[in-house]
Structure formats: structure tokens, C-alpha cells
Amino acid sequence: MSTRSQLLKGILDGCVLAVIEKETVYGYELSKKLQWIGLADVSEGTIYPVLLRLQKNGWIYGEMRPSEEGPNRKYYTLTENGKKALCDIRREWSGISVAVNTLLREDENDECSTVDSGK
Template sequence: MITTQMLKGVLEGCILEIIDKQETYGYEISQKLSQYGLGEVSEGTIYPLLLRLQKNNLVDASLKSSVSGPKRKYFKLTEKGKIELEEFRKNWVDLFTAVNKLMGGIESE
């Protein structure tokens, strides 16, 4: 199980990655995080983060009709969001490599 503190540092990048794959809404993001093995991330965590991403111009939001209830706010990446995601990916590889070396998962060259 991934602890909340560990997840906090990478959650924004994970959400950007999910939105990059397809335009989506908050509850669906929560479901996808769980499907990928990141545990149950509450909507109370996701929605404030989505608002911050929107405020920082990393995502755009639009209301769309839903077949099961009220309209939903769908999110998609902006150009700035795509740049931020690419930076996250680079940083993630560096962090992943360093921690694996430390834990003995990757042999030093």
C-alpha cells in the first residue's frame, strides 16, 4: 500500500498523465488512479488539486452533459500542462533511478 505522504509528491504528475491520455472528470480520475494501483484517492484530495492545476493554467475545464445526472466538469491539458507533464516525466525517471540504485534494484555502472 502506498502511503499518503509518498503519493502526495507524485499525485499531480499522475493526474496530468491521466488527463493527457484522455479528457476526463474528477471521479473518473479517482477511479483510474485506483485501477493503476495507487489506492483510493478521495475526491476531497483530487478536486482541490484540479482547481490548482486549472488556476496555474495547466488544465482547461469545460462542462459537458452526462447520461447519468448533472453536467460534469471535464479537464484537458493545456500546452503549459503538456510541458509540465514532460518535465515531471523526466524528473520521475531520475528519481526512480536514484531510489532503485539506493535500494539495490539497479546495479551501478
């Protein structure tokens, strides 16, 4: 598994909850929205297990609705527990991201620039 995939795996629940907070969505639509914001490696195959887990946790609610373009779709909405969980994730992410950015920030002595260019 790539470094990017491993990093994303840790925060994907929060990303999914944040999208659902903004609007009720179905699985395929959710994966497209995540891809559109720059998470291109989030496929439908990745999304559905996350949705099941979030539903089991009571953070989202799924409801079947008719679709104008084919079979019924399951639309997901954030629950009150989901809103609380998203607040917790945001708070934790804020603290973690500041610390990690401080540690990993590149400076003029960073070796990454020479490693990336093959020097």
C-alpha cells in the same frame, strides 16, 4: 499521514496529468482510473484540490458538459503548458526514481525481510 500518502503526495500532480493526457475526464472518473491502476488511496476528496491547483497553474482546462446520467460534469483537458509540465515531471521522475531505486534496492543483507516478518 502514512509513508505511502507522503510519497504519493509528491507525484500525484504528474499522475493526474498523465491520465488527462490520455483522455478528457471528469473528477470522479479520474479518481476511479487512478484507483484502478493501483493508487487505491486516491479519493475524490484528494483529487478535487489537485484539479483546482492544476487549473490555477494553467496546466489543465475545465469545461462543463452535459451528462446522460444526471447533472452536468466538469471535464478536464491538458493545456499546452500542462503538456510541458508533464514532460518536465516525467524527466525529473526518471532521474529521481533511478537514484532512489539504487539507494533503496533490497539485497541479501537487507534488514527489511527480518523486520517485516517480525524476527
